[in-house]
Amino acid sequence: MKENVPYYAVIFTSTQTEETEGYTEMANKMEALAKQQKGYLDIDSARNNTSTALSASLGITVSYWESLEAIKNWKANTEHLFAQQKGREQWYNWYNVRICKVEREYEFKLD
Amino acid sequence: MKENVPYYAVIFTSTQTEETEGYTEMANKMEALAKQQKGYLDIDSARNNTSTALSASLGITVSYWESLEAIKNWKANTEHLFAQQKGREQWYNWYNVRICKVEREYEFKLD
Secondary structure: OOOOOOEEEEEEEEEEOOOOOOHHHHHHHHHHHHHOOOOEEEEEEEEOOOOOOOOOOEEEEEEEEOOHHHHHHHHHOHHHHHHHHHHHHHHEEEEEEEEEEEEEEEEEEOO | OOOOOOEEEEEEEEEEOOOOOOHHHHHHHHHHHHHOOOOEEEEEEEEOOOOOOOOOOOEEEEEEEOOHHHHHHHHHOHHHHHHHHHHHHHHEEEEEEEEEEEEEEEEEEOO
């Protein structure tokens, strides 16, 4: 994806607990739901499978949005609020959320 | 890490080729070198080990910097320029770079 700047990014960085029951289903459900929101642009997600001394299976999900308002609405979505609560109670040791304005973007593609 | 906003983030999203020789050594070297740069704040990295129909082993690396100038200097670093060229010639099918201003940040930690 290459969008017209500026737009917005939510960088969600997390480490998980050992209690992963229900996590994948919820993550898939939330991704599908995010895609239906007004102002949604894209989402990318990656998680290291192995823990190291420095990072306990770090995951990074970045979602992209047209505006700060779209991000605010998504954060306040009722089903998403429930998922956030479950995440704090069960799935995450730690997470960090950063709201960013994307000011410049460039892309490389192998010929 | 929780920094004082605003600061800057470089979101580097990539998919790799089959040619991974020398990649890990270079990635570690570049991470160590980035940490020595003026204005460097932090770096997070995650890569999916398995490819899916939708994503060929997507990786996300986000580095954090005090200023746009620090990002510009890091991009122009001689050893880093060499690594970028090797990346385009050998290691990456595709990558995307986004320069972002981090406007807000919050964190959750399990008690």
